[in-house]
Each structure stands twice: as C-alpha cells, then as structure tokens.
Amino acid sequence: MQNKLFIYNSMTKKKELFIPLHAPFVGLYLCGPTAYSNAHLGHARPAVTFDLLTRYLLHLGYKVRSVRNITDVGHLEDENAGEGEDRITKKAHQEQLEPMEIVEKYMNTYHKNLEQLNTLPPSIEPRASGHIIEQQELIKEILDKGYAYIVNGSVYFDVLKYNEKYKYGKLSGRVLEDLQSNTRVLDGQEEKKNPFDFALWKKASPEHIMKWPSPWSIGFPGWHLECSTMSTKYLGDVFDIHGGGMDLMFPHHECEIAQSTAAHGKESVRYWMHNNMITINGQKMARSLGNFITLDDLFSGKNKLLTQAYSPMTIRFFILQAHYRSTVDFSNEALQAAEKGLQKLTRAIETLNRLKPSEVSTIDVPKLKEKCYAALDDDLNSPILLSHLFDAVKFINSVVDGSEKINSSSLEALKALFNTFILDILGLKNEAAGTNDEKLTGDLMKIIIQLRQDAKNNKDFPTSDKIRNELNKIGITLKDRKDGVDWEK
RNA sequence: GGUCGGUUAACCGAGUGGCUAGGUAGCGGUCUGCAAAACCGUUUACGGCGGUUCGAAUCCGCCACCGACCUCCA
Numbered sequence: 001m002q003n004k005l006f007i008y009n010s011m012t013k014k015k016e017l018f019i020p021l022h023a024p025f026v027g028l029y030l031c032g033p034t035a036y037s038n039a040h041l042g043h044a045r046p047a048v049t050f051d052l053l054t055r056y057l058l059h060l061g062y063k064v065r066s067v068r069n070i071t072d073v074g075h076l077e078d079e080n081a082g083e084g085e086d087r088i089t090k091k092a093h094q095e096q097l098e099p100m101e102i103v104e105k106y107m108n109t110y111h112k113n114l115e116q117l118n119t120l121p122p123s124i125e126p127r128a129s130g131h132i133i134e135q136q137e138l139i140k141e142i143l144d145k146g147y148a149y150i151v152n153g154s155v156y157f158d159v160l161k162y163n164e165k166y167k168y169g170k171l172s173g174r175v176l177e178d179l180q181s182n183t184r185v186l187d188g189q190e191e192k193k194n195p196f197d198f199a200l201w202k203k204a205s206p207e208h209i210m211k212w213p214s215p216w217s218i219g220f221p222g223w224h225l226e227c228s229t230m231s232t233k234y235l236g237d238v239f240d241i242h243g244g245g246m247d248l249m250f251p252h253h254e255c256e257i258a259q260s261t262a263a264h265g266k267e268s269v270r271y272w273m274h275n276n277m278i279t280i281n282g283q284k285m286a287r288s289l290g291n292f293i294t295l296d297d298l299f300s301g302k303n304k305l306l307t308q309a310y311s312p313m314t315i316r317f318f319i320l321q322a323h324y325r326s327t328v329d330f331s332n333e334a335l336q337a338a339e340k341g342l343q344k345l346t347r348a349i350e351t352l353n354r355l356k357p358s359e360v361s362t363i364d365v366p367k368l369k370e371k372c373y374a375a376l377d378d379d380l381n382s383p384i385l386l387s388h389l390f391d392a393v394k395f396i397n398s399v400v401d402g403s404e405k406i407n408s409s410s411l412e413a414l415k416a417l418f419n420t421f422i423l424d425i426l427g428l429k430n431e432a433a434g435t436n437d438e439k440l441t442g443d444l445m446k447i448i449i450q451l452r453q454d455a456k457n458n459k460d461f462p463t464s465d466k467i468r469n470e471l472n473k474i475g476i477t478l479k480d481r482k483d484g485v486d487w488e489k
Numbered sequence: 490g491g492u493c494g495g496u497u498a499a500c501c502g503a504g505u506g507g508c509u510a511g512g513u514a515g516c517g518g519u520c521u522g523c524a525a526a527a528c529c530g531u532u533u534a535c536g537g538c539g540g541u542u543c544g545a546a547u548c549c550g551c552c553a554c555c556g557a558c559c560u561c562c563a
Contacts, residue, residue, distance in 0.1 A: 033563070046563045087561070169492095172558075178491055179559075223561080245563035250492090252562090275563070276494090282555065286562055321512070322502060327495080327556075334501045337513035341501095344512080347526085383503050387511035394528085401520085401528050461522060468524080479526040486526080 003060050004377045007053075007241075008325060010249065010272040011171055015379050020240050021270060026062045027239035028054065029231040029269075030122070031248055034071040035106040036091045039113045040292035041315070041330060042245075042278050042285045048316055048427075049275040049324040049380075050243045051119035055425050056376055067234045068122040069227060072103040072129045073220055074210050089209050099210055100129075113295040116312040118427045124234050128226035132212045135221040135229045138263055139200045147262040151191040153203035153217025157258060159196050166261050171272060172250035198255050200225055224255035232260060232268055242269040246276055247284070278319075280305075280330045293330070307332045310339060313431050317342040320382040320426055341390075346430055347488075348393040349418055355399055357408035363395050365413040372421050382426065389421060400482060449478070449485045 006015040020026045030050050033043055050066075057064050074086030085093075092099045114121075128135075139155055142148045147162050148155050159168050163176050179196045203217035204210075211218050231239065237260075244253065253272065260268040277284045285292045293303050301309030310318075318338035322328040368388060375384035392414065398404040406414070422428050448467060455463040468478050471487070479486045 031563075034561080040563090042563050044563085049563095173492055174559075175492085246494095247558070247562055250558060251560085277557070277563075279556075284557070284562090288560095288562055317512095318501090325494095326502080329501075331501080333499095333513080337501055339513095341512040351527090381503080383511070387503070390511055397527055398529095403528070456522080459522080465523080472525095477525065480521065480524090481527070482520080488526095 004373075005056070005060065006377060006379055007271055007273060008379045010274045011269070016271065018240075018271065020062065021238060024062050026057050026064045026241070027235035028057075028064055028066040028241045028243065029227070029235055029239060030066065030068040030242075031227060031244035031252070032068040032070050032125070033110060034074075034087060035103045035110065036074075036087045037106060037287060038294040038296060039106075039110045040285065040287065040294045041298060042292060043110070044113070044117055044295060044315055045278050045319055045324070045328075046243065046245055046275045047114050047117060047119050048319045050273075051117075051427060052320065052324075052380055052382060052425070053241075053243070053273070054120055055427055056380065059420065059425055065124070065235065066120075066122040067124045067126065067231060069230050070103070070107055070125060070127045071226065072100070072107075072127050073226065074099065085208075086210065092209070103127075103129075109296070113312075116295070116299065117316050118312065118429050120427075126230045126234065128221065128230075129210075131226065131229055131233070132221065134233055135225045136201070136214050138225060138229050138259065139221075140215075141263040142200065142259060145262055145265075147258075148200055149193065150216055153219065154191060154199060155201040155216055155222075156192050156197045157200055157222075157255070157262070158193065159198070159258065160194055162258050162262055166258070168258055169250075169254060171257060172254050174250060174254070198222060198224065198251065200259070224252055224259060227252070228256045228259040228263075228268070231256075232264070237264045238266065238268055238270065241271045241273060243273040243275070246274040247286075249274060275324045276327045278330055279327050282329065285330065305332075308336075310335050311431055313428055314339045314342055316426075317345075317428060320428075321386060323379075323381060323383055325379075342428065345386075345389065345393060345422065345428070348396045349422065349430065351400060352396050352411075352415055352418060355396065355406060355411055357411045358405040359407060360405050361407040361410040362404045363392075363406055363410055363414070365410050365417060368392060369413075369417050372417070376425070385421065385426070389418075392418070402482070445476075445487050449487065452478075453485065 003018065005018045007018050008014070009016045028050070030046065033039065054064055054066055072088065074088035088099045088102055092102045095102065097105070111121075139148065142157065143150070143155065148157050159176070162168055168176055169179065176196070180194070199222035201214060201216055201219055201221060203219040208220070211220050231242065242253070257267060257269070279285060280291050280293075283289065283291060293305055295315070297303035297306065298310050298315060299312060314335060318335055319328065321338060321341070368391070371388045372385055375381045375388060378384070395404055399406050448471070452464045452467040455461070455467070471478060475489055477488055479488070
C-alpha cells in the first residue's frame, strides 16, 4: 500500500508520515461525548474531522477499526468531594429520570445527529459503565507497579512518582514544577498527596446513584480511566491514532498517557490528533459556557441566534471548508456562504452527468487528481481539496458554455474523481436526491417545461412567464441554459 | 501568572521567501424576449514597528490585540 499521508502529531508537534503498526489494519480511538445533553455544533467538528480521516484511510485501502466511547459513568461536577453530584445524575434529577435513561436519550440524539451529518458509525462504541471490571483491572495494575495509592477507599494516581521515571506533561507541554505552583487549590483535596494527582477510583457518597463495588470501596472510576481501558482493550496495548478535541489535551489525554504508560511500561498511542474548536463571537462554543447551538436547532433553524435553518450537509461543508487544526468561527453569514458554495458544488455534479463529450479535451484530469490527493496527504487539508474541486466546477460550467472541451475518457475520469472525493471521502451527499416521488416530479416538470417552451416559441411570453412565476411561488426555479432548461427546488 | 496558538481583503478561510488559493458578497460585461443560472473580467489583504535578504505577508526580534488550556468540556 503506497501512501504519502502525513498527519500532524500533537505529541511531536510535527507532520509525520503515517505508517500503521500492522498495515493494512489501522486502529483509531476517539474520545466521545458525555451523554447528558443534546449534541451541539462543537460536537460536529471532531465527528466530521475524524470521519474524513476514516473515509480517507478506507479509500486508501486500510482496514480501519474505530473505537469511540460513550461516557455514561458521570464525572464529578467539581472536585468538591463531599457534595459531588455528577452531570448525568444532576440532569437525571432535573428531568426526573434514571441516569441511564438520560444517557440513552442523549446517546440516541447524538447518533441521529451524526447520521444526519453523514458520518460513518464507529466499529465499536463501548460505554464506560460496561467496562467497570476492566477499569478496576487497570487500577490494580497501576497499583502493582507502584504508581497509585489508596486513601479512604479512593485510589489516586501518583503523578510525582510517575514523573521520576516517565515525563508527565509531554503532550500538553506542561512541566510538573509549573503545575505545582499553578494548580488551582480546591476543597476536598486533602486526600491527595499532591494537587495534580488524579483519581483512578473514587469512593461514592451514600446519595451517589451511579456506583459499583470494588476492592477499595463502593464507588466509581476516575475521569480519565475509561479511555485508557477501552482503547487498549479493543485496539491493543499500542495502537495507531488517538483523536479528540484540543480541549481534551490537558488533563484528559495527559492522564490517559500516564495511566497506560504506568500500567504497560510504554506509550499506547503512536499518533495524537486534535481538532480545534468552533468559536462563536470569538469564544469557544461549549456546553459549560452556555453559548452553544445544538445540531437539532441548526437543522431546524429554531434558535434566536439563527436567521435560517442549515442542512446537515451545509454544516458538514462549513466544517470541511476550514482546516481541522484551525478555529472556525460561527456566524450566519459564514453558514450562508457555505450553503451557497455547497449548492454550486452539487449543481456541478448534476451538470457533469449531463455533459456531452467532444473529441478533444482541455482538462488534465490525472493532474487534478494528483493535486486532490496531495491536499489530503498534507494533514487532511480539506479546504485546499475543495479549492481544487471548485476549479473543476468552473471547468465543468465552461464546457457547458462552450469555452472548454472534454472528451469521453476525461469525462468518465472526472466523474469518477468527483464521486471519489466529494461523495466517498468528503462525505458530502446530495440531500435532494433519492426520494420515490423524484421521478414523477421530474417527468411532470418535463411536461411543464415543454409547455412553456411551446409558449415561448409562439412568442406568448405572458403564458411562459406565468408558468415560470407560478413555479417560483411554490419554490421551483427554472434555469434556461444553452443546452436546455433546468429546474431546481 | 504559566503553557500554547492566532491576527490575511466586505465576510468565511487556505497558503507561502519571488508564481491569481477557494467560497460568499460587490461591481462591470457576455448570454437571454426578460429574469435566474452560468461564464468572463474586476475592486478592497496579509495587526504595528524594526531586522535578515536581491526580494518577506511568509524567517528573526520587540510591541499591541484576541483566543485556548491550566476545573468538566468536542
């Protein structure tokens, strides 16, 4: 398998040639959501980013096993040990539901939204609550190796001890001494040897709902443990790619590294990939900041921040228009521009399928193809890929206008290229296509268009205009092209 | 305060030591009975100040502003 895919490794801060450990297999682990409220635009970013990665790897011929967790154990609201009510439990109280009902409810909408965004489902989607035993096994291993200690039924990771042999903070560029002086002092930390130590197992207070028996206490696993456990369980002690949002680098991924390294004596992840944030008014969109727009709202337009609804593919295109390591700022203007741009692209696909070949060709499809691959190989540069595709759009439209020509072999090659890059890899599907009524509508439209043509031929413009205007009223636009009349809803 | 990143035209957003990114919007034109679409042409750029260089928006330094992380977060 010849591959020139370079990906930016957050660990080394360099673009590196991607070489899987056991080609043609690729192991990919992604940090999924905590299921306690509706998915928002921010969640769409990693979903689309790593869907692009998965699709491209599949296209290159790799067999990808992707694992994305669902956090359903509930993390503490804060470190205030006494009254720690986790987010899922809190929501469960608010909505008067069982914690697992909350998880189920929001997991379902998450899945629905991601399907709308045309992302491929992960190969395995493990839940933290289903891996309590494995998490406890990992804690035991870490305890055996001497990198954790037990206090009052809770188990904490000994960061200082770990740092003696391995380096803590590698990924996020943090130095332990700085952490020592800068870690915020919180209540309920007196159990820990050091404030930067983190919990592997937490003893539950009596009112805590989500808890499990363990050798140390009735309690629940620590925040970072599930990813260490489930990634290595399904992908092996060492696996290829770990992805997630940049905001997870510290402490989540840092702690994951510490846990896995402490237990296995080596690092588990070969390539770390982090997507940047979606901002709104220049600030990160986050549940905790309350400045988020849910995906359901975006798709329906029902949100005071929105001037209109945006289709899932518009959102997908919007995300793909920026490189995944840049922040992307939300605005209605930007989304409207994305909508128009996507429309231009989809129209060109339809035009392409209608194109009549000539003897000569003024396009170099192999060269275009090469450029498209080069863009993706350069750390998944989707905006550059799109710019190349838009060059092709311009060419396609010019063929219709007669200023460019394409022969049949180039035409087939171009169709294949569009199919590969737009549908298969970028995952931009035609949202209008596919319903059963489509054909009937198409046939009816042909008749109507012919009637209008007859009127025009008779110079009966009032009638032809009437047809066009009435169609306009029900949302159908007619477009008189050189090669015939086209219409769209 | 510490660590890291950003500042590109009306908006979004790439890239780069010398070569028009792209999308959206605007303007002018072609086509059309008219319109829409399409096509062609075109207007606003690289935060500020220095330095390196034949040449810098791109490399270096300083400054300003913005953001992320340091607490759960995609």
